[in-house]
Amino acid sequence: MGHRAAIVGAGHTRFGALNEGPRALLRSAVDAAFASVDRGAEPSDVEAAFLATLGFGGWQIGNSAAVLGEEAGITGVPATRVENACASGGFALRAAVEAVASGASELVLVAGVEKMTDVPNARRRYWLGVSGDTEWERLAGLTFAGVYGLIASRYLYEHHLGPEALAAVAVKNHENGALNPNAHFRKPVRPEQVASAPRVADPLGLYDCCPVSDGAAAVLVVPADRARRFTDTPVYVDGLGASSDYLAVQERPSLTQFAASRRAAEQAFRSAGCERSTVSFLEVHDCFTIAELLALEDLGFAAPGEAGRMTLAGDTRRTGRLPVNPDGGLKAKGHPIGATGVGQAYEAFCQLRGAAGERQVPGASRALTHNVGGAGATATVTIYAAG
């Protein structure tokens, strides 16, 4: 299969507890994306835009795509908000790739943003809560941390593992985040710190959970055959996969497999026409440490139960056999909901151009990103190749 589209520019704010509001965050990420285009691109060249956001700071939850238009200087362009909870960014990127592949648009802006830290806790819990199953989970008091705690318990039980397999994910992602200037957490943590942290939803402690972050990210997508007008080093989008599942985990045959991630990965590899062995590194949706282990297995990079052992063995470290989340992942880089999936595309863009600085994965030529909405109810997988 040929390339489906190309990314020719990408921008990313810091993720963390920031002073800026969502408008300023969007503007920073979009400006940085334009500035990164080697041969230049202007807002006036943009023909369509997609915004990924869940709560948009709480004050513009509806019609917020128009705000992207305002802040990007592209008022007048068709702008569409895509919302699939924490997978909003992945689905927005997918819609953008389909827009360029359909011939409808030549230069498409995809931006994701969330401003979470100045929203009162109760309202933030409301937004996040309404992204999980309401009838069988939320009304029974089950939070996302609770769902992932149940999944983690089952995973450790099924595979005769202890919580150190989870802690190894946190330690590795904090190690990577420490090298990423955009990361929410830039401090390494030791396994003992993870083990002794306050419990959130047993076996998940504080260091097993991603933080509440503000931030934005943006990428510029063009038809593959136009990419070299913008840069000599585009990053191609070769494979797209996406799927959905029942919202409530109780409706699914297994607690320790996300069928949506599995189907999305199969579709993405089929559409890219490449083998897993050709992938240089993964960016997976580690909203909780257990989620990274599930992802490695669901995406076909580890047999059931092996992801824990691979992580403990150091295989997924930045310098390991299969680097996972070299940017620190949701765990350490942070998780501003709508920005997360777009931020993964940013990382693929930087790494595949050899421009990831201290966190560079040596020789990276193919990347896979994996973005999940809710506890596996929606998922996207995207495969990228260096130009």
Add this chain to the structure above:
Amino acid sequence: MGHRAAIVGAGHTRFGALNEGPRALLRSAVDAAFASVDRGAEPSDVEAAFLATLGFGGWQIGNSAAVLGEEAGITGVPATRVENACASGGFALRAAVEAVASGASELVLVAGVEKMTDVPNARRRYWLGVSGDTEWERLAGLTFAGVYGLIASRYLYEHHLGPEALAAVAVKNHENGALNPNAHFRKPVRPEQVASAPRVADPLGLYDCCPVSDGAAAVLVVPADRARRFTDTPVYVDGLGASSDYLAVQERPSLTQFAASRRAAEQAFRSAGCERSTVSFLEVHDCFTIAELLALEDLGFAAPGEAGRMTLAGDTRRTGRLPVNPDGGLKAKGHPIGATGVGQAYEAFCQLRGAAGERQVPGASRALTHNVGGAGATATVTIYAAG
């Protein structure tokens, strides 16, 4: 230009104050869409789905695309929520057409739903309010009825018209709604009733405002060259246009023109390669009576100020020279936010197949639908042709 895609099935619930919740409404509309496909189509044939919704009954605002998957019996399919306020349906249809045009999917389901009547007023006002500009309008107490009241005042002043031009829209749309079994209001109203109704935001009275409705609609979209596998009478999507504008009306050069609608119409006619004179009827976004007058002018079917006179002359009645909103429009059929744009596509499908029953526009061969988000901040225009 050739056809971009085709609609081969469509379903629509009643709009109104209904007993059913959003899940049941979605199921009814989707089931009806499948049942309407002449040579049959099954949920298992669907390769992608788009859900248009703003509040989804308030209990599943995030990740609600997964609920569409559950209710349509297509769990496992990529499902994406698109939200552009009241234009969500138009933008979801656009994303679906791009998905089939890109070759990514062959049979795509587009569904829109809103369950508004059992949401407490305050929360509903919150959802609706956050679709307008927050900083300059909402925080100053300006509601949507208020914005459209200002626009109406200015329009009547600029064009030396009295409120009877607005009332004529209400009378005409109620007349059409009375013939539509799915309409929220099926009672004709007299001009005197419109004139003497309680004021909402002067010069807009109660009968100038669309109601708060529950309801759902669904359409099935395929690549144009596959349409005849499903039916001998597909309805083709020939033209797509969409645009955006500043959220706040104060940022725009004119109160009485929506630049987003204008640009969307130009784009749609350019992409369809047809003239306005070939259009048999329009479905326009008449959230308030004034909005229908603006639409006729913005879409290029009337000179500034002429829409009022055309309406008073009866030109836009179902049996007039240019029928507008033969289904009753938002004004009489109702306005369940996410369902509205998809419901317009349903009407195009029925009319262009000669299957609109008592409200049929005789000899309809080309239709235009127009869907607006907020007070003109986002807009889509779609042009359809009979098969």
